[in-house]
Amino acid sequence: MSAFLKEYMKKLDPTLEKVIAEPYCGGAGAALILLADGDADMVVLNDADLRVYSAWLAMLEEPERFVAKLSNVRLDIAEWLYHRDLVDGYSGSEYDFEVGFSTFYMNRTTRSGIILNAGPIGGYDQRGKWKLDARFNVQRLTNQVLWLATNRHRIRLSNFDGLSFIDRERRMPAADNTLFFIDPPYVKAGGRLYYDGMSEAKHIALSDLLTTGNIRHWILTYDDAPLIRQLYRSQKCSNISVNYSLQSKRLENEILVEPNYI
Ligand SMILES: C[S@@+](CC[C@H](N)C(=O)[O-])C[C@H]1O[C@@H](n2cnc3c(N)ncnc32)[C@H](O)[C@@H]1O
Secondary structure, eight states: HHHHHHHHHHSSSSSSSOOEETTOOOOOHHHHHHHHTOSSSEEEEEEEEEHHHHHHHHHHHHHHHHHHHHHHHHOSSHHHHHHOOOOTOOSSSOOOOOHHHHHHHHHHHBBGGOOOOOTTTTTTTSSSSOGGGGGHHHHHHEEEEEEEHGGGGGGEOOOOHHHHHHHHTTSSSSSSGGEEOOOOOTTTTHHSSSSOOOOOHHHHHHHHHHHHHOOOOEEEEEOOOOHHHHTTTSSSEEEEEEOOSSSSSSSEEEEEETTTTO
C-alpha cells in the first residue's frame, strides 16, 4: 500500500504541510513509511482499541522505558502466555504502559501479527521452522522505537472512534492537504482478527461521510463484501490481493476504493 499511497501524496500541495491520517491505524505501517521517506510531513494516527493506542503512546512518550523492557523481555512460551492473558483480559479505560508493551509483544510474536485469537509463531511447542523470535530483532526494534521518539513532533495520536476522528480531522486547517488512508475492520472477518468496533450502521455511516464529498483525499481498503460493493457502487473500486497467512497461505480479495473524482 505504501507505494500506492506515495503516488497519491504527490497530488497534495507541496508548499503546505502534507499530512497522512489513519483513522484505524493498527500497526500504521503505511503512514510511517511515508513519514520516514519524506512523502508526508505529519502523520495522524488513531485507533479505538486502547491496547493499540497504549502501544503507540508507550513508544512515543516513554521510549527509554520501552527500549529497556525490549532488551530484557524473554522470548518463550511462558512469557508469551503472560502477555496474551494481559492483552486478552484488559478492560481498563485509560493509557497503560504495560498493556501497550504487551500489545506490541503480541504483535511481534503471533502469526500475522494479530493481537487477538492467534497462536504464537512456531506453535505452542516451538517446533515450527520460525520461532517466537522470528520478528523480534531487539536491536532493530529498539532503533525503530528511538526513531519514533525522535519524530514525536511529527506524529499525532488519538484514541477516538474512527468516525469521530474523521469528523474532527476534516475540520482541521490542514484537512484539504490530508490524505485519509482508511483501513477499517473488515465486514466479514473483522471480529475474528482485530478488536472490532464497527457495526453495520458504522460501516454505512463511514460511507456517508466519505461519499458526500466533504473529504477531499481518501483511500479506503476493505474486504470484498456485498455491503461494501453496494455502499461504494458510485466510487472507483478496484481489486487488490492481500496475502493472509493466519490460517493457511491463501490470497484473499480486498477492494480499494477511491473517490470517483480522482
Ligand atoms: C484492519 S486493522 C488496521 C490495520 C492497519 N492498517 C495496519 O497496517 O496494521 C483495523 C484497526 O481498526 C481498529 N478499530 C476497530 N474498530 C475501530 C473503530 N470503531 N474506530 C477506530 N479504530 C477501530 C482496530 O483496533 C484495528 O487496529
